[in-house]
Structures are given as structure tokens and as C-alpha cells.
Amino acid sequence: MLNVAILGGSGYTGGELIRLLQGHPEVKITAVTSERLSGRLVSDTFLNFRNTDVTFESLKLKNLIGRADLFFLCLPHKTSQKTVSDLHKAGRKVIDLSADYRLKSARVYEDWYQTPHLFSPLLKKAVYGLPEINRDNIREASIIANPGCYPTSAILGLAPVIDREYVDADSIIVDAKSGTSGAGRNPAQPFMFCEVNESVKAYGISVHRHTPEIEQALSGLSKKKIKIIFIPHLIPMDRGILSTIYVRLNNKVKLSDIQKLFREYYNSEPFVRILPNGVYPATKAVKGTNFCDISVFLDKRSGKGHSLIIVSAIDNLIKGASGLAVQNMNIMYNFEETAGLMTSSPTP
Secondary structure (H helix, E strand, O other), rough: OOEEEEEOOOOOOHHHHHHHHHHOEEEEEEEEOOOOOOOOHHHHHHHHHHOOOOOOEOOOHHHHHHHOOOOEEOOOOOOOHHHHHHHHHOOOEEEEEEOOOOOHHHHHHHHHOOOOOOOOHHHOEEEEHHHHHHHHHHHHEEEOOOOOHHHHHHHHHHHHHHHHHOOOOHHHHEEEEEOHHHHHHOOOOOHHHHHOOOOOOEEOOOOOOOOOHHHHHHHHHOOOOOOOOEEEEEEOOOEOOOOOOEEEOOOOOOOHHHHHHHHEEEEEEEEEEEEOOOOOOOHHHOOOOOOEEEEEEEEEOOOOOOOEEEEEEEEHHHHHHHHHHHHHHHHOOOOOOOOOOOOOOOOO
């Protein structure tokens, strides 16, 4: 049995980790931390955990190191840096759900997060935890940088055509829409019900911090530098991300050939579903699951090479965060990759 601890477990991703790991056949949760809620039962914060007696405790690593082999970090960006370093020095494995170890360049991290990276040598050791493009490296990793939710949706949608050089890499536009849980659980006026309900708005255009993460992964696949246009939107629902991706093809290609490419590329992937021709991904179909649903479409009116439209849907809290973290854990410890994750979406 693998002993795991969740650091920063009072937010949405922490709650989903608790839920998934409680049902995992190979795992025991030995600690869940929260500074604000230390001493209180987890079930007082997450009402769906009425059957658990786990109590939040303060994050004091000297009291936690000996109680877990693997640590999931759901701490805020910028604050995970030192904790990851301390755990690594202590010989513990880490899956970090913050952005602190996703970017390989300390300079790029500082540019986008407006703070220096104080442990930049560890950036080379951290493995970007997207199994569909990085599974072999994940197996041997001691530090996993769990991808962001928007990047997971965008990268999975684009990986097949970028890897096989089907598209003009300078023409990528990612138009993505997310539910409000993507902003976290701390109360803030822009995410209050009356502000969000019956409204859709774009935000973070050209400055969203997930942009360099998407570009880094796509550049690694293409072996050349890629820049994208990324436009996130906030929509009035609890959870889910729908990304509509526009890109120009290098040559005229049949839609059936593109669909075949996607099916073959993800043929052995347990959590990517390529939908039949004409079927549109929907966030409700992936809600509460670790699946990513993808469909592809051609716009033949757009000129010489045609335009390819890719639509992908994920649950931002599962495949975009906690479920993906559990998938990474399964790979790291040679568990069945789908263990604890084969849930279907709830009925309405």
C-alpha cells in the first residue's frame, strides 16, 4: 500500500484528490494539510466525505516526511518551489499541481509569474506530467509537474497534427472556455454568482500564464519554436473546459485521413476518446471523469490548405488537475494506469 499526503487539500483540486484516492485500491491517505482549517474534519469542508474521519493539519514537513512516500502538492503558485525542493532532498516523490515546475526556463517563469524561481536547477529534473506525450519519462520521475487545465485540453487536441507536421504551426488559435472552479475556491468578486451568471467574458488575452506552457509542449513535439494565440473565457458553469482550436493545414487533406491520424495516435490511450464524424464534444459528457473527448472538422472554404478545427473537452478538475495527477501516480508506481479513475460521467 502506497502512503500519500495531500498538501493544501482544502481547495477544489484537493477535494477531488481525496475523493479519487479514497477509492484507489493501492493507496492510503496519511495526511491532508490546510493552514486555515487545521484541526477541523475534512468532512466539515467537503460535505460529500461524511464517511471519513480525516482531519486537516498544518503543513509542517518535519512531521509529515516519515508518513508518506508520495506527496501531492495543491499549493498556490510561487509557494510550491521550496516545498518541492525540501521533499526532493528528503528522498520523497512529488506531484506538484502548481505551475512552479512546469516551465523549463527560469527566465520564462519569472517573466510570466513575476517572481524569480529560487530552485531553478530542479526545473531540469521535473518531468512534465502529460502521459499521452511523456509517459516514458513519467515512469522514472521523482518530480512531476502536473499540467494546467487549459494546456491539457489544448495540447491533447493539437499533438497529433503537430507531431506529424500536418499544420502551419504559425497559425494556431486556441479559443477555450472554462467553468468557474478553474479560478479556485477562495472567494473573489469576479467569480461570485451574480457576476458570472448569465454572462460570458474573455480574459487574460495575450497574457494568460498557460500560454508559455502550451507553447513549450508543442515546441517539444515539433522540434521548432511555436507561438500561439490563446483566448480563455469564463462561462457560467461549475466545471469543464471546451477548447476550439483553429489551425491551417499545410496541404489539402481528407477529413477521413485526419480522423484516422487522431485515432491511430491515441489508439492505446485509455483516457482520450476520438468521437465519430460529426459528433461534438461536450463538457457534460466528461464531467467527473478523466477523459478528454476530441472531434476534428474541416473548413474547405478557407483557401489553399483548408483550415482544421479541433474541439476538445475535459473536466478541468479531473483530467485538467486531480485525475491527471492520479494517472501520473499510477504510471510512476507501475499500478494499472486506470486504477481509481474509471468513472463515467454522472447522469443529469
